Amino acid sequence: MSDDSLSFIFLNACIINNFVLSTFLGICPFLGVSGKYETASRMGLAVMFVMLVSSMCAYVINALLLALGMEYLRLICYIAVIASAVQLVEMVLKKFSPALFRALGIFLPLITTNCAILGLALFQTFKGYNFLQCVAYALGAGSGFTLALVIMSGLREQLALHDVPGIAKGAGLTLMVAGILSLAFMGFAGLGT
């Protein structure tokens, strides 16, 4: 597998350099929404979809800005694109799948300030991926995010049933568990770049 083949980019973003556990992007939803398996998996899917849309938009915008020689506007444009992509997803979901729209609730607008999305757009620009590679990268990052969220929610559902010392209830213990999970994902390090 060469370094820029589509399958390698997908695996790299999904497992080897998992967005949540290795590059620390999207920690807020990771800690906030991973309490229950159902919300975690839905949130993962919503993020994956927004990632795909905003990654494709970001690619086009970057090409446009480069042609105009206005790279300094990149950050402002990206964040505007992501905000509108989230709005778009919200409207489409409301129209075609009201049930899913209600289930996602407040998580949907909050995706705008999820740093995994902006991080994805910035990283793909730094790495200079072409359009298809961007799509593979976005899909990989999205499934990696979903994977981390789902594993974490499974662990936390189990933890909730156990008796832990009073001081460890809450964020402290969650972070320790996340650390061990991150340690497990470190096992993949070195496979890619």
Added chain:
Amino acid sequence: MSTAHNESFDIFAKGLWRENPVFVMLLGMCPVLAVSNSVINALAMGLATLFVLVSSSTLVSLLRHVIPKQVRIATYIVIIATFVTIVDYALQAISLEVYLALGAFIQLIVVNCIILGRAEAFASKNGPVQAILDALGMGVGFTFALLCLGGVRELLGNGSLLGVDVFGPHFEPWAVMILPPGGFFVLGAWLLLFAALKARSERRTIEKDGPHVG
């Protein structure tokens, strides 16, 4: 006069400890975990965030009567993104080495929830002086938290502090501390420590007050 002075000091001080954005409110965790693998990175990130926080809070506070309610979030984001672009270019000029070490995380200050949170919750409702004080308090609190993490991680993971060797040549560094899992572990340990301290002080107050009540 003195009450007014106390009040403004309180606005500043609450961000440092009682409402510390990282340790108490658990906001802005991504940069905290990602760039706290050495003290110098933590300091640069903290100062960059402090600058963006203070400037955007000031501007939001000055424009709070001009910005229409419906588009306020989008306006705040554009204001924040403008200041982040300034920091991005400035840091590149000041120290390329630190800039490369921080990577995309300087640009990711845009989506740091602390900044948007303060703009929405405080700066949009208060005058510029209070907004600056609040932003300064939050920014210093954020930098303090970053240094707490960065210090421990650099000390254990590299055996040094600010690049100066501390433990001598026979120290075997805990490499895991500067790798991603270390960030989770150290932040988790700090939170556990604070929870334990809080529980102890609460128990003491109960013990002290107990006989009077009984």
